[in-house]
Amino acid sequence: MEEANEPNFLKTKNLVCGNIELVVDSVKTPCRNKEYGCTETVDRLRNNDHEETCSYQPCACPLTNCNFIDSSEQLSLHFSSKHWDSGRVFRYNIPLSVSLAMDAQFLVLQAEEDGILFILNKGVVETVGNTVMITCIAPSSSKEKFLYDLVSGRGISSLRLKSMTENFPGRVEGFPPMDFLLVPFRFLGPSGELNLEVCIWNSTELGEDCQ
DSSP states (O other), X not given: OTTXXXXXXXXXHHHHHHHHHHHHHHTEEEOTTGGGTOOOEEETTTTOOHHHHOTTOOEEOSSTTOOOEEOHHHHHHHHHHHSXXXXXXXXXXXXXXXXXXXXXXXXXXXXXXXXXEEEEEEEEETTTEEEEEEEEESOTTOXXXXXXXXXXXXXXXXXXXXXXXXXEXXXXXXXXXXXXXXXXXXXXXXXXXXXXXXEEOSSOOSSOOOO
C-alpha cells in the first residue's frame, strides 16, 4: 500500500541523480587561458580555483609601443627575438652596472639562463630624488620570487637595498606598496643619469652575496 502511494519522483531517483551528474559535467569548460597554452578544464559549479593560480595567465610586453600579450614563457621568447636591443641581458648572482637616462622610467632586464624578464622601475619624488625597485614579469599568483640587490654610489658614499621581487603581469604603473631605494638627486650623474649596480639571485638564499 505504501509503495503504491510513493511519489513518482522518488521512484525515479536514480534517473534524477543521473541528470544532476550530466548537469555537473556540462559546466566544465576550458580554462580562460586556453589561448595562451593552458589545457586544463574548469568545473564552474565546484568553484575550481585553477584559474586563480594558472601559470598561463597572460603577461604583457613592457614596452609602450608593443601590444604583445601571452604567457610569461612566450613573452620571454618574444622579447628576446623582437626587442633584444631594448633591454639588458644579465646573469644571476653576478653584479651588472646599468645607467638610466634622466627621462627613462624603466629598464627591462632578461636573465641569460632562463629568459625570465625583470623590470628596473624608476620613479620621481619631487625635490628629493628617484625611487628604484625591481619587479618580475609573471602571473601575480606565482610563488616564485627572487632576491635582488641595488647599489647607488657617489664618491665614498653609497646607498643599498636588498629585497625580494614582486610579481606583476606587465610593467608597474604608479607607486606599488613595496620596498624601494630612494636615491637623492645629488647622486645622479652630470646629465641627470642614474647609475646603479644591480644583482639578482636565482635563489632566495639570504646568506650569499653577489660574486
